[in-house]
Amino acid sequence: MxxxxxxxxxxxxxxxxxxxxxxxxxxxxxxxxxxxxxxxxxxxxxxxxxxxxxxxxxxxxxxxxxxxxxxxxxxxxxxxxxxxxxxxxxxxxxxxxxxxxxxxxxxxxxxxxxxxxxxxxxxxxxxxxxxxxxxxxxxxxxxxxxxxxxxxxxxxxxxxxxxxEQDPDVLQMPVAEESAIGIDMGIRTFATLSDGTQIHKPKHIIQSEMKLGKAQKNLSRKRKGSQNRGKQRVKVARLQEHIANQRKDFLNKVSDVLTRTYDTIAVEDLSLKEMMKGNHHRAKAVADAGWYTFRMMLKTKASQRGKNFTEIGRYEPSTRMCSACGHVKSHMRLSERRFVCERCGYTDDRDVNAAINIRRFALISEGVPTESGELTPVDRRTTALELLAREGIRASALVEAGSPRV
Ligand SMILES: [Zn+2]
Incomplete structure (x- = not known):
C-alpha cells in the first residue's frame, strides 16, 4: 500500500x-x-x-x-x-x-x-x-x-x-448488525450517528474561522500592490494553513475513534460535484467541514483495520424516510429539525432518523437482514463517547440507546 x-x-x-x-x-x-x-x-x-x-x-x-x-x-x-x-x-x-x-x-x-x-x-x-x-x-x-x-x-x-509499505495481515471483520453504525454528515452538527451520538465541530476551529474572516476582510481593504497587502496576504495564508491543520487533526481523531469502535461504517455517497454546484453558501460549508477528507480517512482507516466501509446510493431517501415504518415523505424542508411520521407517528431528530436509514440501507446492500431494527448496543456507544472525550472532542448522546422506538 x-x-x-x-x-x-x-x-x-x-x-x-x-x-x-x-x-x-x-x-x-x-x-x-x-x-x-x-x-x-x-x-x-x-x-x-x-x-x-x-x-x-x-x-x-x-x-x-x-x-x-x-x-x-x-x-x-x-x-x-x-x-x-x-x-x-x-x-x-x-x-x-x-x-x-x-x-x-x-x-x-x-x-x-x-x-x-x-x-x-x-x-x-x-x-x-x-x-x-x-x-x-x-x-x-x-x-x-x-x-x-x-x-x-x-x-x-x-x-x-x-x-x-507492506500490508500487515489484518483480520477482516464481518458485516453485522450489532457493530454497524450509520453517519449523517451535517452543517449544524458535524456528524450524527445512528445511535444518537452527535459529534460537534470543535470550538477552537470556529474561533480560528472567525479570525480568518476578519483577516480576509482586512485584506480586501488594502490597496492592490501595496506592501501592506503583501503582508496581510501572508497572514491570511498562515491562518488558512492553521485552520487546515486543526481540521485535519479533528477529522483524524474522529475517524480514528469510529473505525476503532465499530466494524461497519455507513455513510451517504454525497456527490460532491453536485453539492458544489448548488447553493453557494452550502457548497462552502460542505467544503469547510471537510466531508470529503473525512470519508477518505474513514475508508483508509477502515481498510487498515479490517473494518467495513459502505457508501449508500445518493438517491436513497435517507432524510425523508421514516426509519420505523419505511413511509417516505413527499417533502421535507431543511428547516424541519424533527422527523414526524404521518403514518405511524414515529418522531425523532431529523439527523438521527437519517443516520438510522443510512445504516439500514448499507446493511441491506451487504445482504444482512435488518428485521429487528435494534440500535447499536449501549456499550459500544459508551466506548465511542469515552474515546472522543479523551481526544477532547465535543460529543453528546441524543437519545437513550436501545430504548424502544414507537
Ligand atoms: Zn413511520
Whole structure:
C-alpha cells in the first residue's frame, strides 16, 4: 500500500533560490503546455500525449529563450507534464475539474522520482548542493517511490514522501448488525450517528474561522500592490494553513475513534460535484467541514483495520424516510429539525432518523437482514463517547440507546 509521509523542510538561503527555480520552472512548463493543449484541442479536437509533450519539452529547452529550463532537474519538469496528462484524463472521465493555470501565489510544488536519498534528517535530491535539512518527526519503513517538495503560500517548505509499505495481515471483520453504525454528515452538527451520538465541530476551529474572516476582510481593504497587502496576504495564508491543520487533526481523531469502535461504517455517497454546484453558501460549508477528507480517512482507516466501509446510493431517501415504518415523505424542508411520521407517528431528530436509514440501507446492500431494527448496543456507544472525550472532542448522546422506538 502506498502511504505519504509529510515532513517540514528547513532549506538554507542558497537552497531556497534553487527551490524557487524549480517551482517556477515546473509552473511554467505546466502553464505552457496547458495553453498549447487547449489551443490544439480547440483547433484539431485532439489531446497531446505525455510522450509527445516530453519530446516537445526537449526541443523547447534547446531554444535560446527557454534554455534556463536546463537549470532544474529534468525529471521534475517531466513530472509536471505527467500530472497535466493525468489531470486531463480525469477531466475527460468526469472525475475531476478542468486543469487550470497555476498562479504564483498559490501552493508551489515539484516532484522528484529518481536519484534521491534520505539519511536521518537530511534529504538529498539532484541539482541541490548538499542535503536539505528535514525534520523527521516519525519514521517510515518501505521503498520510497517519489518525493514532492512544496511551499505553502505562507512560505513553509514540506516534503511529502510516498512510501510503498507492506500490508500487515489484518483480520477482516464481518458485516453485522450489532457493530454497524450509520453517519449523517451535517452543517449544524458535524456528524450524527445512528445511535444518537452527535459529534460537534470543535470550538477552537470556529474561533480560528472567525479570525480568518476578519483577516480576509482586512485584506480586501488594502490597496492592490501595496506592501501592506503583501503582508496581510501572508497572514491570511498562515491562518488558512492553521485552520487546515486543526481540521485535519479533528477529522483524524474522529475517524480514528469510529473505525476503532465499530466494524461497519455507513455513510451517504454525497456527490460532491453536485453539492458544489448548488447553493453557494452550502457548497462552502460542505467544503469547510471537510466531508470529503473525512470519508477518505474513514475508508483508509477502515481498510487498515479490517473494518467495513459502505457508501449508500445518493438517491436513497435517507432524510425523508421514516426509519420505523419505511413511509417516505413527499417533502421535507431543511428547516424541519424533527422527523414526524404521518403514518405511524414515529418522531425523532431529523439527523438521527437519517443516520438510522443510512445504516439500514448499507446493511441491506451487504445482504444482512435488518428485521429487528435494534440500535447499536449501549456499550459500544459508551466506548465511542469515552474515546472522543479523551481526544477532547465535543460529543453528546441524543437519545437513550436501545430504548424502544414507537
Ligand atoms: Zn413511520
Amino acid at each position: 502506498l502511504r505519504a509521509y509529510r515532513y517540514r523542510l528547513y532549506p538554507s538561503e542558497d537552497q531556497k533560490v534553487v527551490l524557487a527555480k524549480h517551482f517556477g520552472s515546473c509552473r511554467f512548463v505546466w502553464n505552457y503546455f496547458l495553453d498549447l493543449n487547449n489551443k490544439r484541442y480547440a483547433e484539431e479536437r485532439r489531446s497531446t500525449s505525455f510522450k509527445q509533450m516530453c519530446r516537445e519539452l526537449t526541443l523547447l529547452k534547446k531554444e535560446d529563450e527557454y534554455k534556463w529550463l536546463k537549470e532544474v532537474n529534468s525529471q521534475s519538469l517531466q513530472q509536471s507534464l505527467l500530472h497535466l496528462e493525468t489531470a486531463y484524463r480525469r477531466f475527460f472521465k468526469k472525475l475531476g475539474e478542468e486543469p487550470v493555470f497555476k498562479r504564483k501565489h498559490k501552493k508551489k510544488s515539484f516532484t522528484v522520482t529518481q536519484r534521491f536519498n534520505i539519511i536521518d534528517n537530511r534529504l538529498f535530491i539532484p541539482n541541490f548542493k548538499g542535503p536539505i535539512r528535514m525534520f523527521r518527526h516519525r519514521d517510515f519503513d518501505g521503498e520510497v517511490r517519489s518525493i514532492t517538495i512544496s511551499q505553502s503560500p505562507s512560505g513553509e517548505y514540506h516534503a511529502s514522501i510516498l512510501v510503498c
